Amino acid sequence: MLGLLKIGIFTIFWLPIVAVGIYALGVAVYRLFLSPLAKFPGPKLAALTRKYESYYEAIQNYEYVWKIKQMHQKYGPIVRISPHEIHVDDIEFFDRLNSFQGKWNKDPYTAHQFANPGSLVGTLDHDVHRKRRAAVLPFFSKQKIYALEPVITSMVDKLCEKMEDYRKSGEVLPLRNALHCFAVDVVGEYCFAESGGLLDRPKFALNTMQNHLLGLKAGLRARYLPSWYMGAVRGAPEWVRQSVDPAAKHFEVWHRDVDGPVRRMEERKNDEFFEKAGHRTIFHELINSPHLPPAEKETVRVIQEAGALVGAGGESTTQVLLTMAYCLIASPEKLARLREELRPLMPNTNSPVPSLRQLEQLPYLIGCVKEALRLRTGKIARHIRLPRDRPLYYKDWEIPAGTIVSMTPILHQIDPDVFPNPHAFLPERWMNIEEQQRIRMEHHFVPYSKGTRQCAGINLANAELYMCVPALVTRFDFELFETDDWDVDMAVDAHHHSPRVDTQSVRVFAKASTF
Template structure:
């Protein structure tokens, strides 16, 4: 009798499971709010389709989605709930400003485990509260005021690079710029450089750790509970398994200690003149704790620790990759290098002869340097992953298609930046495309092949995204890029570099780990210092 009861219970459980699976499949295929949109049936049925391309095949779903658009058109269903759009004109409908409530999709927002930081906040109102507290610190005015902090790190970088002159040692620019960006954000936001620039060979483990975390975001998105499991593991054990994470924990704990010290009044701002203990300027933690209008629930140590570390991570890899991409193309194309140096030389000749550095404000008005920066941002993409947004109250319309409220919708910046209708010869690094030729100086045949509508190109250059959730660190990134390029390629204090065993393969993006990544096996953009 007991055996019979157990068998009956097992059959009932199996039947219920089958009904649940079949019923769920029928609902997703035929009754879902997005059932009418085209796309692969398997993608509509299960997240395992996305898992295969992003986890098993190492960040290749972005390219599979591109194939879907070629087959199904400008709007496709790429998983059971999400629609992806490939129509640049629709960009501002998804990534909208404060005129409409916009949320993140909770399923994708968990990929970095940052629900307490502004960047991982899903709800519109809470995100607005958290983001409004960060905006003043990263405004263009604030960045300009703290420009000497950025320049100090860049000077340190140039000095160290020149130390390799005349040796056979090569340096990897992606490691160099990852260390620079980390030290800049550390100095700028937390009042202390982390000393990565002083590390031997520019501490390649830091970039590897950042990219390992980025790569694991695909797995974490599928299995968000893994973050909870990892937080239960002792830091000492994790550090033994992955030694570089010891530095990560050190940074996180340092931010937490800073919060506690500020709250306790033991770490003054620079207004409290305590020699040897005050940071060189008020940090973002001072700003949030002392000047913001955030409620006390938003000023807890765990939340501010997560906010601070997220700013460090976000401000490191993307800027480093952009600088790496730009430097590769400058060094790989003598005509670009020559024209850039001539422009910088002309500016230096009219500047203060006692100064070796030029300001961000001066550099950003240089036409050719600005064109080089724009082209570098276009081909480094910002992030390679699609950015999901939800319009919770308003239906979106694309042609005759109506997207129901509450539907996760995404676009991919990389696809826009490589759209040949906007950017002719999109894979060519051509600063000239951003310079409108004068009537007396018609473009050459080569230049003409890349010329487009500069107004249209500027509209769709979106490496920082757009709308109320665009990258908060945009101004800091621009300042760092302009000041670094001005220092490296300017005639005073510049660094003579040449590529070493490096090709276009080392900057072409073939993996989407949220952050762009080149082909597996790439050894990076390596240079020797002359």
């Protein structure tokens, strides 16, 4: 009897452990030796488990992008960086990976991280994504953005008014906060005819910005957790969210920021309010569209789409605006050259913002915008595609259909063979160059990606860059306060360009303009 009891205890306690061990061994053998991806070069630990990636992301502060760069230096242009993902570092492959031909699904490992499967960025299936993108894309056409110029101009003027208050008081101006408020208010106004009023809040809505960044970090951590995690945490009571992941509370606030505007918009489906607003809005048109099925106009789906657009349109644009502004402030000779180019259109500090069409014709300003986008493209995260219906070929390598395939555009945009002195802000590198060199640079310049999942908001982001910075540099002089390159250099892949953790970002004193 005692022997049977011992056997029973052994079975209950050890059998599950043995079973898990056998399963883990089987998975390891498959991934390292039997998987179709086992033939690809790369670290064995990366092939064995995604915890290799999560170590560099969660423990080493999102620095996997630089580890991947080291892998390519060791293993060559094609590397296996996880059990399920192949990374390619060859710009000639970029067009193939971002082709309009074929069907390209979203990587499920990253799609779930912000718990917004109803948004463009969270849509897994190629066909569903194509329909959703087709509904949104017309609102970001060049002509639509030209029509939106009065809204952007009014936000630029409001930003300058708030900066003027800092000039008068002599307070340190948190430039990143200010530009973040501007970018979010612009996209909010276009989405809902409600800007969110961040520019009207004290200290450029410092608390709101911190909530957004903490929420973003919560989503990044969720990338390495089960797909149901963020949905469960968001749906849990506040005390549960606070104990499981305090940053998830801020993620909830992020979504709640667009909840109210969407619901108010649904209540006023008539056109009267939007006629008073002076412009059409993205979500008013979507909610009233006769071409979308009812499921695509459900409140939850619309809120998720709105959250993604406001999040991406705010944070990504902020990073590029900040880089462009900082690099000009830190380079007096470049600032002087830009001011000289602007003078015919903006002869004094009270000059209104010129039209977007006029600004887009200025060669040095074009170079400034391109350099800011090259150095701080909206995010340095990998651009990931999942070919659904056919294999991909890179030279002699066949990548099976259904394999996660990625590239990292920033690595091409800081390629020293194409962009000498690649980390320097050199607007003149885009001017007066041979046609062959221009084509080569443009080929490596992919800040908005390409193909079926290219950023939809290209034209809006560019309009903000062309219209905001010229107003700032002609209406004010800025003096950096305890700020240098350390505070803006890209260091980590926190889904967007992010400097080191101990920075206080760019801070300046606003001075009366000597323009």
